[in-house]
Amino acid sequence: MAQPANPPFTTALLAGGIAGTTVDLSLFPLDTLKTRLQSRAGFFPSGGFRGVYRGVGSAVVGSAPGAAFFFCTYEGVKDVLSHARRRRHDEDAALAALGGVGVGVGVREQKGTGTWAEPLEHMAAASLGEVAACAVRVPTEVVKQRAQAGQHGGSSAGALRAILGQYATLGLAGVWRELYRGWGITVMREVPFTVIQFPLWEALKGWGRRRRQGTGATTGDVSAGESALYGSISGAVAAGITTPLDVLKTRVMLSRERESVVTVLRDLFASHGVRPFFAGIGPRVMWISAGGAIFLGSYQWTVNALQGEA
Numbered sequence: 001m002a003q004p005a006n007p008p009f010t011t012a013l014l015a016g017g018i019a020g021t022t023v024d025l026s027l028f029p030l031d032t033l034k035t036r037l038q039s040r041a042g043f044f045p046s047g048g049f050r051g052v053y054r055g056v057g058s059a060v061v062g063s064a065p066g067a068a069f070f071f072c073t074y075e076g077v078k079d080v081l082s083h084a085r086r087r088r089h090d091e092d093a094a095l096a097a098l099g100g101v102g103v104g105v106g107v108r109e110q111k112g113t114g115t116w117a118e119p120l121e122h123m124a125a126a127s128l129g130e131v132a133a134c135a136v137r138v139p140t141e142v143v144k145q146r147a148q149a150g151q152h153g154g155s156s157a158g159a160l161r162a163i164l165g166q167y168a169t170l171g172l173a174g175v176w177r178e179l180y181r182g183w184g185i186t187v188m189r190e191v192p193f194t195v196i197q198f199p200l201w202e203a204l205k206g207w208g209r210r211r212r213q214g215t216g217a218t219t220g221d222v223s224a225g226e227s228a229l230y231g232s233i234s235g236a237v238a239a240g241i242t243t244p245l246d247v248l249k250t251r252v253m254l255s256r257e258r259e260s261v262v263t264v265l266r267d268l269f270a271s272h273g274v275r276p277f278f279a280g281i282g283p284r285v286m287w288i289s290a291g292g293a294i295f296l297g298s299y300q301w302t303v304n305a306l307q308g309e310a
Contacts, residue, residue, distance in 0.1 A: 004221040006082070007303050012075040013068045015302035020067025023295040024059045028052070030287035031059075035148045037280035038250040047150040055147030057156035062140025066133045071299065074129035074198070081121040119199040126194035131187060138186050139179040145253050182253040185261045189245035196238035201296060204230035224304060228297025235292025239285045244277035246284060 007015065024031075029052035036046040047054065143159045152158035163178050170178070208222045208230065222230075251264045268276055 006075045006079040007307070009072055009076065011303055011306045012071040015299050015306065016068040016071030017064035018302050019071075019295050019299035020063040021060070022298045023291045024063040025056070026294055027287050027291050028056050028059055030283055030290075032148045034280040034283040034287060035145050035250060037283065038247050039149045039254055040251060041149065045150075047148070047154065051150075051154050054150070054154035055144035055156050055159070058140045058143040058147065058160070062136050062144075066136040066140070067295075069136055070129040070133035073132040074125045077125035077128050078121055081124065082118075085117055085121070119203065122199040122202045123195045126198040127191045130190040130194050134183065134187055134190060137190075138181075138183050141186065142179060142181055142253050145250065149254055151254075177258075181258060182249050185245065185249040185252050188261075189242055189249050192245065193238045193242045196241060197234045197292070200234035200237060201227075201230050201292075204234065221304060222300065224297050224301035227300035228293040231292035231296030232289045233292075235295075236285050236289035239288035240281060243281045243284055247277050247279055 032047075032052045032054065033049070036043045036048070039046040143156050143163070146152060146159040146162075147154050147156045152162050164175060166178060167175050205222050205227065208226050212222070248261055248264055248268075251268065252259060252261060255264070
């Protein structure tokens with residue numbers, strides 16, 4: 001069964017927006033508990049089990065554009081790279097017909113599954129997609145996490161007003177830096193996460209297509225249910241591995257004053273050792289496993305529906 005064509009821009013835009021909003025609203029309480037577990041103040045001083053929807057306003061505002069940015073970039077880059085790979089295959093085939101050299105590599109790559117070409121394409125596309133999404137995600141994450149941790153009365157609007165209120169003393173550049181506090185560590189967390197999650201998700205989808213081909217199925221892509229299962233597995237694996245980066249990102253964003261990642265890392269390790277770097281790993285793995293199912297399941301459902309395969 002040939003791999004289905006990548007979704008067009010408008011399909012990726014709409015499907016990404018729907019998927020992002022769906023997953024963030026569904027799992028917001030778990031995200032709040034995870035943030036409070038990782039907070040410097042501690043779980044109960046940050047709010048405990050009370051007000052688990054604090055900060056939901058910023059999540060609603062940022063979910064759709066952030067996910068849409070990601071999938072438009074991801075699918076677009078993946079399409080460009082796959083076209084370039086196929087063009088190289090065609091050139092190798094032409095050389096083969098003419099008795100040219102360098103054919104062996106092209107023939108091996110044309111078989112697809114025996115090389116690292118596709119996984120590397122997915123890694124590159126996912127990495128660039130995350131960088132694009134972080135342009136929206138980081139400011140909303142800063143506002144959301146401060147509200148979740150009980151700062152500024154637990155209000156997203158209050159947290160945003162507090163940041164914007166620093167304009168008189170810090171100027172536009174200072175407010176910009178405050179909104180994008182934790183940009184570096186967020187990218188450092190998200191890129192390794194997606195480099196693990198998306199190639200694994202794509203590989204599981206490829207396995208699903210081959211399995212269905214063996215049963216005589218003729219539909220172009222996996223179902224939403226299959227995509228949800230593969231998204232759950234890949235999300236859980238990636239979440240567990242990248243938990244230390246998530247802890248560092250949360251500490252940087254919640255600190256009262258700007259601190260570098262190196263300073264936070266050094267102080268945390270010197271005071272408490274390795275254990276705090278895995279704070280919240282249970283809720284994080286559970287949240288992202290469920291989130292991967294909802295996010296990638298709803299994305300696949302929307303893509304299939306728009307392409308007439310649902």
